[in-house]
Amino acid sequence: MPRSVSRGVVAPLLSCALLLTTAACNDDTQSASGAATPSASASFEQQKLAKTRFVANAGLAAGATYQWIVKPYRAGKFKKGADGRTLALVKAGLAGAFTYNRLKAAVNNAKGDPLLSKAVAPLSAGIDSLKDLGTKLRKGEAGDADVGAFEGVINSVKEAGKSAGANVVDKVPSASQLGG
Secondary structure, three states: OOHHHHHHHHHHHHHHHHHHHHHHHHHHHEOOOOOEOOOHHHHHHHHHHHHHHHHHHHHHHHHHHHHHHHHHHHOOOOOOOOOOHHHHHHHHHHHHHHHHHHHHHHHHHHOOOHHHHHHHHHHHHHHHOOOOHHHHHHHOOOOHHHHHHHHHHHHHHHHHHHHOOOOOOOOOOOHHHHHO
16 A cells, blocks of 8 residues: 555554543543533633633723723824824724723623622623713713713723733724624
């Protein structure tokens, strides 16, 4: 047999043999009803994953808020007559909606970790208050208090994460993430 053909035959055979022995070793995890029983390590991994997802979602929210709301506002891009005002307001509106969505997802992720859920639970009301601010930003009706509300909620979420051992770092989302 040519060498390439023998490799093509041997590799699948070895793969099947490994799969069959692995399946035979895991046969004791089946209960009487035939369903797999969860192990303690699976719930631990799920909690770590919840914290990781929280950090990712909160980081995206913080990055979007700073990049497209706070920074342009401080630069005066939202003032009447400013160059690029319309585009800045549209981006801020999209960033506001994106931030609200990611913060809600972060709170849902926090529910998977007991320590994180206790730290983030009091922030739900503040996050809910951001719901309509994206529209206000897009229409150009936002003021100091509105931009401060975004900044305050983001800082509160970051502090809650830090107190639970989940340091949130700003991560600026791409324009496609913002619009999608």
